[in-house]
Amino acid sequence: MIPIQALARKTRITVRTLRYYDSIGLLRPSGKTPGGHRLYAEEDVVRLYKIMLLKSLGFGLNKVKTMLDGQDSGWEPFFRQQLHAIREQRIHLETMERKMKEIETIFKLEGELKPGLLYELIALSQQNPSLQHQFVEHTFSPDERTKIKNIPSFSGCDEESEQWIGLYADIRNLAGKDPASEEAQRIVERIISMTTTMLGGDERLMQKLWEIRKSPEQSRQMRLFPLEPETIDLLDRAFAIYEANRPSYRK
Structure with missing residues (x-):
């Protein structure tokens, strides 16, 4: 398990952002310390990397949550839709x-x-x-x-x-x-x-x-x-x- 401060340093994402992700149900930590500090398991870190990737591709947080709560194999329609939107924006x-x-x-x-x-x-x-x-x-x-x-x-x-x-x-x-x-x-x-x-x-x-x-x-x-x-x-x-x-x- 990795504390929130260490995860923030590792991913260069602020503690405040990680807390916000928790509040909206996008990235909930798997555990907490006795003092109530968030702890993230390996699968949480993997989910965060997916969030970072999808955000870099222009997906909004609501769409990211929908995609992550589904199956990775079902992302193709989302990618196809996003690619179309990017092409329209480029034009x-x-x-x-x-x-x-x-x-x-x-x-x-x-x-x-x-x-x-x-x-x-x-x-x-x-x-x-x-x-x-x-x-x-x-x-x-x-x-x-x-x-x-x-x-x-x-x-x-x-x-x-x-x-x-x-x-x-x-x-x-x-x-x-x-x-x-x-x-x-x-x-x-x-x-x-x-x-x-x-x-x-x-x-x-x-x-x-x-x-x-x-x-x-x-x-x-x-x-x-x-x-x-x-x-x-x-x-x-x-x-x-x-x-x-x-x-x-x-x-």
């Missing part, structure tokens, strides 16, 4: 991480959350992810779906994503300017160059994506970073001017 955390990165990017570019942009972000956050999958499956061929996987995310931290973020900042600076200006045409040329590289030179797919981008609803279904209607209109006119001056761009 949730990855989603939150992506959203936080997107918000960070917005503040970097905008300095604030404007009402229109805020509305679009809320709409995106409330959108069922399966809708994007359904839209992509319905809109793009298998070959096109392979290519659009290369579209960078504003939650990405890679060099390519950073380049697109920088390009977006330049696009934002075009507000109110002439779409035929040298600055606007230079940005359009950059967009075309980067998109050509991203999509492997598939000009038809480039045009399809731009038509989607011009539709707020379809852009939302694709989970594309929101652009204000004025910016879309300016870019559309700038593209038209670019193509008119370079008729060989699209055939």
Whole structure:
């Protein structure tokens, strides 16, 4: 038999915690000293190790007690359920991480959350992810779906994503300017160059994506970073001017 203080030192669990486990019936000592101090048998120590293991796997004390009061061989359903919960939590955390990165990017570019942009972000956050999958499956061929996987995310931290973020900042600076200006045409040329590289030179797919981008609803279904209607209109006119001056761009 081992006294409670010795068990606490051995397992690095506080005496207070061991007493609490006793009070809730999770780990009752097999004996006591004449002075009333708790004594733990070998099987009690084994049970404590099981408690420690199950807690480290994320099980709550009530669930741990249920499992320990049953048979070890019957733990598989509990493990299966816990694994599912962990996977769900991981997906949730990855989603939150992506959203936080997107918000960070917005503040970097905008300095604030404007009402229109805020509305679009809320709409995106409330959108069922399966809708994007359904839209992509319905809109793009298998070959096109392979290519659009290369579209960078504003939650990405890679060099390519950073380049697109920088390009977006330049696009934002075009507000109110002439779409035929040298600055606007230079940005359009950059967009075309980067998109050509991203999509492997598939000009038809480039045009399809731009038509989607011009539709707020379809852009939302694709989970594309929101652009204000004025910016879309300016870019559309700038593209038209670019193509008119370079008729060989699209055939």
